[in-house]
Amino acid sequence: MSRLKNKVAVVTGASKGIGAGIAKGLAAEGASVVVNYASSKEGADKVVAEIKAKGGKAVAVQGDVAKAADVERLFAETKKAFGRLDVLVNNAGVYEFAPIGDVTEKHFHRLFDTNVLGPILATREAAKYLGEGGSVINVGSVAATSGPATSAVYSATKGALDSVTRALANELGPKKIRVNSINPGPVETEGVHAAGFMGSDFLKGAIAQTPLGRIGQPEDFGPIAVFLASEESGWLTGETLLASGGLR
Numbered sequence: 001m002s003r004l005k006n007k008v009a010v011v012t013g014a015s016k017g018i019g020a021g022i023a024k025g026l027a028a029e030g031a032s033v034v035v036n037y038a039s040s041k042e043g044a045d046k047v048v049a050e051i052k053a054k055g056g057k058a059v060a061v062q063g064d065v066a067k068a069a070d071v072e073r074l075f076a077e078t079k080k081a082f083g084r085l086d087v088l089v090n091n092a093g094v095y096e097f098a099p100i101g102d103v104t105e106k107h108f109h110r111l112f113d114t115n116v117l118g119p120i121l122a123t124r125e126a127a128k129y130l131g132e133g134g135s136v137i138n139v140g141s142v143a144a145t146s147g148p149a150t151s152a153v154y155s156a157t158k159g160a161l162d163s164v165t166r167a168l169a170n171e172l173g174p175k176k177i178r179v180n181s182i183n184p185g186p187v188e189t190e191g192v193h194a195a196g197f198m199g200s201d202f203l204k205g206a207i208a209q210t211p212l213g214r215i216g217q218p219e220d221f222g223p224i225a226v227f228l229a230s231e232e233s234g235w236l237t238g239e240t241l242l243a244s245g246g247l248r
């Protein structure tokens with residue numbers, strides 16, 4: 001399949017989880033993919049190797065999305081590797097839940113720096129390279145609207161990201177660059193395992209309220225990202241697309 005033939009995509013936080021699923025999905029449709037990571041070089045190299053084994057093109061580039069210098073380097077490396085940029089997926093994110101009594105400035109800034117400042121810095125830089133037909137895809141969360149208990153800061157980052165999606169859609173629309181968001185419900189990723197969510201009452205409750213009756217998998221997000229990256233979604237911008245098996 002080649003719906004993204006000759007397109008170049010940067011996927012932030014693609015060394016594992018949803019980002020890895022999206023990177024592989026975009027590559028399977030012919031996009032050359034930059035697999036960004038913060039610290040998991042091994043994970044990023046594995047994603048690149050899987051893409052190449054299927055005949056795709058990919059490179060791994062380290063960079064902390066919350067650091068402007070790293071983000072500038074990420075896009076300079078992209079240009080060097082593939083010569084252009086068509087798609088940015090702002091997926092890198094951290095989640096930490098904390099009861100309000102345990103919320104600290106450190107917790108607040110860690111989450112806001114990665115989940116909100118990161119996509120803003122990456123889009124600022126990407127906008128220098130993207131041309132007509134460019135697509136920015138943010139990865140938000142159902143938490144922006146559902147606001148589960150103990151997620152005040154995390155949910156706030158994703159609510160802020162929805163606002164960023166709408167504002168940048170307005171700002172970049174005249175340049176024919178679209179900005180949309182994929183907002184997942186719970187997804188079985190390395191991060192969710194590390195946070196101890198698997199098997200929790202919280203997750204069981206979420207699955208019980210999910211019409212399609214299961215937790216999401218990283219592979220669910222490749223086709224959705226392909227749709228938002230391609231001209232098939234050419235009349236959509238500023239949309240926040242709930243991708244949660246129906247969980248609201």
Ligand SMILES: NC(=O)c1ccc[n+]([C@@H]2O[C@H](COP(=O)([O-])OP(=O)(O)OC[C@H]3O[C@@H](n4cnc5c(N)ncnc54)[C@H](OP(=O)(O)O)[C@@H]3O)[C@@H](O)[C@H]2O)c1
Pocket residue numbers: 012013014015016017018019036037038039040041043063064065066091092093094095114118139140141142183184185186187188189190191192
């Ligand atoms: N899983 C869910 O249930 C769920 C639900 C709704 C929304 N989301 C959102 O989906 C996105 C991905 O979640 P996930 O569950 O796939 O996460 P994950 O398994 O924890 O993976 C996170 C990825 O982001 C990268 N990353 C973290 N901080 C970074 C930084 N400062 N700069 C660059 N990369 C960074 C990590 O790189 P390293 O490995 O190198 O650190 C890793 O590749 C997040 O935005 C999350 O909020 C997830």
